[in-house]
Amino acid sequence: MTLLNHISELFKNLRQQKLRSFLTIFGIMWGTATLILLLAFGFGFRDQTVLNMRGMGDQLAIMFPGQTTKAFEGYGVGRPVRFREADAQMLEEQISDIGVATPEYSRNMTISNGQSRRSSSVGGVMPVYSNLRNIFEQPGGRWLNENDIQDRRRVIFIGNKLAENLFADEDPVGKRVLVDDTPFTVIGVMQEKLQNSSYNQRDEDRAFIPASTFSVMAGTDLINNILYVPVSAEIAPAVRDQVYEVMGKIHRFDPSDTDAIGLWDTNEFWSFIDVMFLGINGFLGLIGFFTLAVGGIGVANIMFVVVQERMKEIGIRRSVGARRHHIMGQFFVETFMIIGIGAAAGYGIGWLLVMATQNLPIKEFVGAPFFAPEVGMLAFLVLAIVGLAAGFLPAWRASRLDIVECLRN
Template sequence: MKNLLDNFNEILLYLKEYKSRTFLTMFGIIWGTITIVVLLSFGVGVKKSMSKNMHGIGESIVLVWPGETALPYKGYGIGRPVLITAEDVMLIKNEIREICLASPEFSRWNTYIRFKDKKQSVNLTGIIPEYGEMRNIIPCPGGRWINDPDLNERRRVVFLGNKLKNFIFGKDVNPVGEYVFVGDIPFRVIGILKKKTQNSSYNSRDEDRAFIPSSTFTTIFGEKYVSNFVFKVKNPHDSEIAQKKIYNILGNKYQFDSEDEEALSIWDTTEMDKFVNSFSMGMNVFLGIIGVITLIVGGIGLANIMYVVVEERVKEIGIKRALGARKIVILRQFIFESFIIIGIGAAIGLIFSLIIIKIVSMLPIQEYVGTPEFSPAVAVISISVLAGIGFTAGYFPARRAANLNVVDCIRY
């Protein structure tokens, strides 16, 4: 421990003696550290932002629309419409173990929502309570989502999208408890959608929609068949298995080929997650390579300086060897010196990186690039790269120093 401390003090004295050279060497390491940390932090932020925006519609959900048969099957011709009931959706949920949640969805376009003199044409949607959990629908404080009593008692209650609410009631009004007319029928407002980012949608964005219990929807409008249904898989990797089972169940019941892709139209949002993960991985690798290259340039500068240091201290090395210092001691000293330069440069670079990340996170650009985040993964990658460069930059000059001939060194 004492020898290590002595080496440390000796190295610090040497670095102080050549301040300009030490600073220029460290600058490359500082800049490289800032580059790799900031770029990777931006990569993490962009991935989280993309994932959040994608999941505005829901996470690990699959949407299914009934279509028409395109293949003849057991004597039945093509072009037959596939009609699905709410009972079919519940059957699918109960029969397929990969599915944890499912909801029928009844839709009616061009339905007017009216309050006093304000009127808006919307997509009116009838669903069951599980729909909200799947679709990432969160009510604003003071309101609530549709529940089981609403469904069982066919209550005339409505949940409004936040943008729809703003148009009808205004931004500063909380309309929970108020009555609006859906067509000519009064409905009590029970909740307003909490504002969310939603990059993908179907029918229309949730902020523009009005939701009522499916039982109320079918009672008022007499609809028997669903417009579509939504289900959530327990594990995103099981999505394709669940889809095949749905084809088999509905194909057996409604007599269509389970290979007939036109019979059902499916939107698997788990594919978006795969895209985001692949895109983010590629982007992080690209950004990481840029940062690593910058650090390597700094490492080359450090290695060159260490070679110069060896040349300047040839006589000192010879005296140490003559007094009994082993090669490993000389080797360790120069590697240790390079690690000190790397360590100080990395620490300064990290401090500046965190300051930059903090400043950027305060700017109004989160909607476009997310919030840069210094994660444990970024820390591990940065430390690993720095350690590798520090060892490589110090090892070869140190090995040259350790292998110098003692007599030649003293004569130098």
């Protein structure tokens, strides 16, 4: 019996039992659409979380001054550790696994433009800071450069929300603002970005000036933070240990005294994200799998009924030479065709549902679902498992029927 004959026979049976066929195919269709929608939401949530976290920076570690809690080389406990601008360069030079390290000054200052005034966190930073923190300028402006650092220029880069509060609809680039009564020229405005965490203030509300200019204004080289990025996220824990070793030598504290330096390593979060979303997507996939399995049980039941209805056909085929694997193949093909019809419809409905939920007002929090290749492949794999499970027992039973008993019916 050829594949074409199998297909013809299947559609003949489907037409004869329209309601039964519809309910069977509907179970597979609904299970497939549910699985696709759940997985699409899971992948969308993962990507949105990663996008929000990237507002802080990629593989970034931020160091904060602390105070000692262990006695070391004659020094007592409770001694404050303060960073200097040169510490960042020392870290970069002495730890080869650090890709880049940079100092950061920070202080709340009043920024004003005419009658518009805002209290904002102003950072004194180096040009490399923008790449570490994913801060990029809008067209028509620029970020800080080396000349700004060397010449101690009074130039300022402002966040997009701060620019809106100070200048409303005006273009701020080239305009003057006062930073604690000191005039600065605006050289750029930050592109809008998503940011779900910060250690000072959201970048959209902040302003940035050259580190050298900040140091002169503050009259000190004592900095607030040091930022660094390891060359690879996998070696972040080892780099962290080296940081405590180097800083312990510079500032005379026990390298095991983790309170001497506060350290927020976002690489730990990235590792947690991978594990967390593996669990979330696995759970969503499991729900979808069970939903689809219910449809598979329906297919299996229907195929058992079909086997019972076609016992005489099976007996005739066996009596004229058909072997057991031919009978099994026939019912396997029919099972997979029923599942294939339902799956195709389910894929289409699932895709339409994913497209329809793209613009729900929840994107900033849980992201927008999307039909990723992984979603399609996982759905296909689950369908294959369900098809094998639903088709095996009916096909096996059909191939083991006694020829004489079949011909009696």
